[in-house]
Amino acid sequence: MIPESHRFPDRAGLALADEGLRLALDRARQGFIGNRRKAVDALPEFQELREAARRVKNHTLANLDLYLERFESQATAAGGQVHWAADAAEARARILAICREAGARTVTKGKSMVGEEVGLNEALEEADLEVVETDLGEYIIQLAGETPSHIVAPAIHKTREQIRDLFAEHHAPLGLGAPGLGNAELVARAREVLRREFLRADVGITGANFLIAESGSTVIVTNEGNGDLSNTLPRVHVVIAGIEKVLPGFEDLSTVLRLLARSATGQEMSVYTTVSTGPRRGEDLDGPEEFHVVLVDNGRSAMLGGEFREMLRCIRCGACLNHCPVYHAVGGHAYGWVYTGPMGSVLTPLIVGLDKAHHLPNACTLNGRCEQVCPMSIPLPTMLRKLRTRGFERGFGTRTSRMGLAAWGFLARRPAVYGSATRVAMGILGWLGRRRGAFRRLPLAGGWTGVRDLPAPEGETFQRAWRRRGARR
Amino acid sequence: MLPDGGATAAHSFAERPACRPVEGFLGEGMAMTTGSGGAPSGARARVLDAVRAAVRREPAEAEAEAAARREEIEARIAAHEVHVRPSVEGDLAMRFAEKVTLVSASFAPVPGIDGVSRAVANYLEEHGLEKEIVVTTDPLVERVRWSNEFAVARRAAEPEDRVSVTGAYAGIAETGTVVFVSDRTTPTTLNFLPETHVAVLARDRLVAHLEDVWARLREERAAPPRTVNFITGPSRTGDIELQLELGAHGPRRLHVLLVDA
Numbered sequence: 025m026i027p028e029s030h031r032f033p034d035r036a037g038l039a040l041a042d043e044g045l046r047l048a049l050d051r052a053r054q055g056f057i058g059n060r061r062k063a064v065d066a067l068p069e070f071q072e073l074r075e076a077a078r079r080v081k082n083h084t085l086a087n088l089d090l091y092l093e094r095f096e097s098q099a100t101a102a103g104g105q106v107h108w109a110a111d112a113a114e115a116r117a118r119i120l121a122i123c124r125e126a127g128a129r130t131v132t133k134g135k136s137m138v139g140e141e142v143g144l145n146e147a148l149e150e151a152d153l154e155v156v157e158t159d160l161g162e163y164i165i166q167l168a169g170e171t172p173s174h175i176v177a178p179a180i181h182k183t184r185e186q187i188r189d190l191f192a193e194h195h196a197p198l199g200l201g202a203p204g205l206g207n208a209e210l211v212a213r214a215r216e217v218l219r220r221e222f223l224r225a226d227v228g229i230t231g232a233n234f235l236i237a238e239s240g241s242t243v244i245v246t247n248e249g250n251g252d253l254s255n256t257l258p259r260v261h262v263v264i265a266g267i268e269k270v271l272p273g274f275e276d277l278s279t280v281l282r283l284l285a286r287s288a289t290g291q292e293m294s295v296y297t298t299v300s301t302g303p304r305r306g307e308d309l310d311g312p313e314e315f316h317v318v319l320v321d322n323g324r325s326a327m328l329g330g331e332f333r334e335m336l337r338c339i340r341c342g343a344c345l346n347h348c349p350v351y352h353a354v355g356g357h358a359y360g361w362v363y364t365g366p367m368g369s370v371l372t373p374l375i376v377g378l379d380k381a382h383h384l385p386n387a388c389t390l391n392g393r394c395e396q397v398c399p400m401s402i403p404l405p406t407m408l409r410k411l412r413t414r415g416f417e418r419g420f421g422t423r424t425s426r427m428g429l430a431a432w433g434f435l436a437r438r439p440a441v442y443g444s445a446t447r448v449a450m451g452i453l454g455w456l457g458r459r460r461g462a463f464r465r466l467p468l469a470g471g472w473t474g475v476r477d478l479p480a481p482e483g484e485t486f487q488r489a490w491r492r493r494g495a496r497r
Numbered sequence: 498m499l500p501d502g503g504a505t506a507a508h509s510f511a512e513r514p515a516c517r518p519v520e521g522f523l524g525e526g527m528a529m530t531t532g533s534g535g536a537p538s539g540a541r542a543r544v545l546d547a548v549r550a551a552v553r554r555e556p557a558e559a560e561a562e563a564a565a566r567r568e569e570i571e572a573r574i575a576a577h578e579v580h581v582r583p584s585v586e587g588d589l590a591m592r593f594a595e596k597v598t599l600v601s602a603s604f605a606p607v608p609g610i611d612g613v614s615r616a617v618a619n620y621l622e623e624h625g626l627e628k629e630i631v632v633t634t635d636p637l638v639e640r641v642r643w644s645n646e647f648a649v650a651r652r653a654a655e656p657e658d659r660v661s662v663t664g665a666y667a668g669i670a671e672t673g674t675v676v677f678v679s680d681r682t683t684p685t686t687l688n689f690l691p692e693t694h695v696a697v698l699a700r701d702r703l704v705a706h707l708e709d710v711w712a713r714l715r716e717e718r719a720a721p722p723r724t725v726n727f728i729t730g731p732s733r734t735g736d737i738e739l740q741l742e743l744g745a746h747g748p749r750r751l752h753v754l755l756v757d758a
Contacts, residue, residue, distance in 0.1 A: 048738070051738065051739055052739060055735075055739050067583055068583075068584075069581050069582070069583050069584075072581045073580070073581050076580040076581050080580070083573075085552070086552055087552065087566055087569075087570050088548050088551075088552055089545055089548045089549045089552055090563075090566060090567055090570050091570065092544075092545065092548065093545070094570070094574075102720065102721070107540075108540040108541040108543075108544045108545075109540055109544070110540050110543045110544050110547070114540055118540075158746065159736070160734045160736040160737070160745055161734075161736035164736065164737075177735060177736055177739060178736070179736055179737075180739065182737075183738065184737055184738055187737055207737055207738070207740050207742050208742060210737055211734060211737065211742040211744070211745055212744075214745075215744065215745065215746060218746065219656065219746075222746075223656055237570075237574065238574050239721045241721060247732070247733050247734060247735075247745070248732055248733070248734050248745035248746045248747065249689050249732040249745060249746040249747025249748075250745070250746045252685070252688075252689050252726070252746075252747065253689055253690075253746055253747075255685075255724070256685050256686055256689065256724070257686070267544065267548065272570065272573055272574050273573075273574050273577060274577075274708075274711040275577055275578055275579050275580060275708055275711065276580070278579075278580075278706070278707040278708050278711070279580045279581060281707065282583070282707075289735070291600075291729075292596075292600075292671075292672045292729070293600075293672045293674055293727065293729040294729065295600075295728065295729050295730050295731070295732060295733055295747070296726065296727070296728060296729075296732075296747065297674075297726075297727040297729075298724060298725070298726050298727070299721070299724070299725040299727075300723065300724055301720075301721040301722070301723060301724075302723060303723065304679075304723050305679075305680070305681075305722070305723055307680070307681035308679055308680065308681055308684070308723060309652065309653040309681060309684035310653040310654075310679075310684040310685055310686045311679060311684075311685060311723050311724060319544065321544045321547065321548075325544065325547035325548045325550075325551050326547070326551070328548060328551035328552065329547075329550060329551030329552075330551075333551075
């Protein structure tokens with residue numbers, strides 16, 4: 025998809041005015057945060073696991089060249105075919121070529137964030153392939169022509185009424201009427217329609233939560249079982265995965281799996297964790313005849329070599345989104361691309377360019393919750409701050425905010441000037457606001473006072489009050 | 498082919514044909530490192546060069562250093578070092594039964610293989626299901642003598658199948674997970690297409706942790722099977738207004754029979 029991240033302020037404004045979205049986001053926050061909390065509290069070893077996982081991933085990333093080569097050699101030895109793509113265009117072209125060689129007409133897809141990242145669906149559809157998303161949430165947004173608004177629950181912003189209407193519209197050609205509004209009826213309808221798709225698909229495309237260097241295996245983690253039907257039923261199975269997904273061995277996988285589901289949904293294990301190695305074996309009764317893995321770089325090697333290497337530890341659990349006040353206010357679509365919330369605010373500028381996404385690192389209160397809950401201990405706030413610095417250095421942002429930042433920078437480096445300037449400013453503001461105790465309007469503070477009052481300062485700076493207190497003590 | 502960097506290798510790679518499943522996925526070395534997918538215009542080289550440049554501590558890592566790193570990672574993989582495991586105390590079967598129930602599956606102990614037919618019949622009757630079953634042909638399920646009230650098929654799953662009975666490779670007490678592997682006797686589709694899935698798990702296949710399954714697989718299989726399914730409860734989705742609904746794409750019901758075989 026084409027990134028719309030440069031329009032973040034407008035999109036955030038629209039999202040804030042959307043009452044339905046507000047309800048959906050509240051529901052999500054309560055559900056995800058509470059479930060994760062319970063799961064983490066029930067596992068005394070959680071912190072130890074976090075540390076172990078961080079070590080495993082750091083080691084793997086430091087030797088990523090060798091682990092990728094080993095993954096490739098083992099996957100090939102098992103009868104699979106490994107392909108490489110330096111960027112999104114190469115990934116699309118490669119997968120399209122595989123589909124063409126397979127003579128494919130229809131493709132079923134398990135959920136894949138890197139698939140979204142490279143715009144795979146659009147490319148396949150342009151080539152006249154029929155592409156069906158099979159994760160229920162992805163299927164719903166595909167019918168609606170939208171993008172995921174949450175990494176774990178892509179259709180979190182849709183109400184059951186909207187889903188019923190989408191099904192009624194899109195299933196009419198199949199001779200099916202509008203389903204009922206019950207959860208069970210909607211899920212049963214999707215199951216029925218998608219089952220037909222699985223059975224007639226020529227190619228199944230899935231992502232990979234992990235790649236295992238030990239055996240050349242790919243691993244997917246789902247709750248619905250859609251990934252497994254995509255894995256197993258079509259004649260050709262294609263896995264698309266970022267190069268950072270590799271882990272050395274199965275013991276390493278075990279450690280990270282214990283963190284993934286707990287952090288994502290509060291489960292101890294997701295329902296289906298599936299390890300695929302090569303195509304079906306000679307005497308197997310089912311399984312794909314071809315097994316392809318497409319390894320995608322698309323900006324990752326650049327992250328690996330720079331100060332954002334730690335971002336490559338991300339396992340896409342969504343915990344940072346669920347605990348982010350900004351994500352909760354504006355929802356996923358405001359971010360304008362595939363990745364949202366704190367992880368998206370780091371990944372999007374790094375993949376599509378800071379010039380197109382410089383707003384995102386600023387959409388952060390630096391409260392630090394994302395880092396606290398990240399199972400892979402990624403220092404998201406630090407990274408966002410670094411991206412802000414880069415954005416400032418490269419001249420992004422409005423003139424007013426840049427001038428403000430420059431003025432602040434000038435003052436902050438001169439303590440004496442800072443002290444007297446703030447003393448004067450606080451004195452004036454305190455005097456001006458003494459009657460109401462708050463301001464309805466204030467020059468340069470329109471962003472704040474446009475929607476709420478700004479409390480007036482009491483007329484004294486913190487530093488002065490502190491000194492006075494210290495003197496008294 | 499790159500030189501075999503693994504001094505840890507018990508036997509050298511040259512003895513092993515490159516392009517067939519590696520014997521023992523313990524993987525003592527690199528089978529081959531040439532690109533295999535016919536990637537266009539050196540994408541492989543470009544990606545790997547970029548990664549190499551990014552991880553090198555020195556601008557030009559000497560081949561000796563690369564070899565040392567390679568040796569290090571081969572040794573690390575071969576060591577199968579276990580990191581942190583949650584404590585699993587007490588009786589494995591009790592813990593397994595408790596966990597499997599918590600994930601909305603059901604559980605019944607069966608005293609011997611002769612009791613399986615009755616146990617499956619009871620379960621199907623309880624849920625008002627026909628006694629038409631598709632079963633795996635692994636050694637455990639093959640030993641079941643199905644009473645003549647059953648219509649039994651032995652094959653991969655077909656779309657109309659309602660009930661499957663499949664032999665499990667292992668059960669994990671830590672999480673209430675049932676493990677299935679694919680081979681000529683145990684097709685993967687039986688774990689996913691039917692609405693009702695009955696798993697037959699031998700008591701001596703119960704293990705405490707996830708790691709124990711990898712250890713068994715390495716011990717018992719020359720190469721990893723095409724598919725290993727770790728299944729923890731029946732299929733579910735929360736994609737509509739975050740409300741949990743069972744039976745999204747896979748089975749709506751998962752029933753586990755723990756058999757003293």
